[in-house]
Amino acid sequence: xxxxxxxxxxxxxxxxxxxxxxxxxxxxxxxxxxxxxxxxxxxxxxxxxxxxxxxxxxxxxxxxxxxxxxxxxxxxxxxxxxxxxxxxxxxxxxxxxxxxxxxxxxxxxxxxxxxxxxx
Numbered sequence: 881x882x883x884x885x886x887x888x889x890x891x892x893x894x895x896x897x898x899x900x901x902x903x904x905x906x907x908x909x910x911x912x913x914x915x916x917x918x919x920x921x922x923x924x925x926x927x928x929x930x931x932x933x934x935x936x937x938x939x940x941x942x943x944x945x946x947x948x949x950x951x952x953x954x955x956x957x958x959x960x961x962x963x964x965x966x967x968x969x970x971x972x973x974x975x976x977x978x979x980x981x982x983x984x985x986x987x988x989x990x991x992x993x994x995x996x997x998x999x
Contacts, residue, residue, distance in 0.1 A: 913942040929968035
């Protein structure tokens with residue numbers, strides 16, 4: 881497997897890091913939603929059902945679940961690492977584009993690069 885960090889065309893400009901608790905900083909939530917709505921976020925990688933549920937909970941003040949689903953379904957590439965986040969996305973009515981063969985973050989990045997024809 882190619883090391884995703886060796887892919888020169890894959891440029892990471894901003895990275896929101898998952899924290900196992902909902903953020904308390906309202907400004908961070910608003911900034912994340914603004915970036916999402918302005919199409920400054922290209923992909924979201926989900927590694928658990930909790931991640932999926934937290935995204936909907938976190939943005940509940942900014943956007944309805946239906947509108948968030950619409951944004952996710954039309955504007956983002958969604959990566960689900962394993963069957964559990966796939967099931968959570970389906971339950972929320974959101975699509976997923978990619979599921980790597982192995983449940984590893986590195987594999988998800990490599991699969992994403994191939995999906996975008998970068999690797």
